[in-house]
């Protein structure tokens with residue numbers, strides 16, 4: 001079997017990536033055992049993704065005893081009670097804050113684990129995102145032992161040209177190596193935040209008017225327009241974690257509360273989805289993480 005970037009992987013790794021190995025063993029009533037018969041740590045990694053960075057990170061932090069679970073799918077199933085030795089969460093920061101769906105999920109979640117870790121991906125400026133997650137998760141009664149950030153391609157189209165972003169070396173293998181080592185020793189640590197970063201976040205809130213209690217939460221009908229380039233392929237109906245797109249006799253329509261995750265705009269093959277109010281640096285450039293297929297984004301987000 002081959003990965004999306006062409007490397008060979010075993011059936012065992014493929015099952016692990018699909019989250020089937022641990023789930024399958026559990027369904028058969030089998031404990032997770034190593035070949036020597038010792039008990040192993042079961043890890044669950046929860047993720048939210050628009051353009052694949054967080055799914056890639058979640059996969060890279062998974063071992064053979066890890067179950068990867070998409071937050072939009074858990075919300076769809078109404079599944080909030082999870083138990084494992086270790087539970088992690090990987091999400092993209094939006095205005096340094098968690099996506100709205102991640103906030104709402106953590107408020108309802110009952111996560112039972114000896115060790116909880118969070119990895120926040122960002123593209124350019126993380127500011128006080130670590131402290132923000134600490135506060136949000138504590139308020140939800142679910143504090144995390146380890147919180148760190150990781151820089152990746154910035155998918156924010158109004159400020160960045162995706163063709164340029166992909167050329168920048170963001171030292172992703174080094175970040176993954178550092179985080180893997182920390183998790184292996186169950187490090188209890190929160191990445192530090194400077195006073196300047198706190199002030200920058202406060203400045204962002206003031207300038208943008210974004211509500212710190214909800215983060216980005218828009219209406220897709222106000223944010224996006226669909227142009228005549230649309231070919232009714234239906235991709236947007238499957239990649240949106242809010243299920244905001246539908247194919248109608250009058251063409252594609254979008255409506256509903258919107259995370260502003262950009263899964264729709266980046267994954268439309270015709271570049272037929274456009275911002276109504278914001279300009280783009282390069283309207284011809286779109287992004288999806290090079291290791292993540294469109295199929296995986298659909299599997300993660302389809303409603």
Ligand SMILES: Cc1cc2nc3c(=O)[nH]c(=O)nc-3n(C[C@H](O)[C@H](O)[C@H](O)COP(=O)(O)O)c2cc1C
Nearest residue numbers: 050051052053054092094095096122123124125155
């Ligand atoms: C609405 C929105 C807001 C964002 N805000 C920030 C930000 O404040 N700081 C930053 O460095 N990156 C920001 N980004 C970039 C993403 O956090 C980053 O590209 C992330 O890795 C995307 O993850 P994904 O591919 O899993 O969706 C933002 C992206 C979006 C769509």
Ligand code: SF4
Nearest residue numbers: 230231233234236268
């Ligand atoms: S993904 Fe783009 S081309 Fe396909 S149906 Fe949606 S708007 Fe149209």
Ligand code: SF4
Nearest residue numbers: 240258259261262264
């Ligand atoms: S409409 Fe687009 S930006 Fe909004 S939640 Fe759906 S995929 Fe994300």
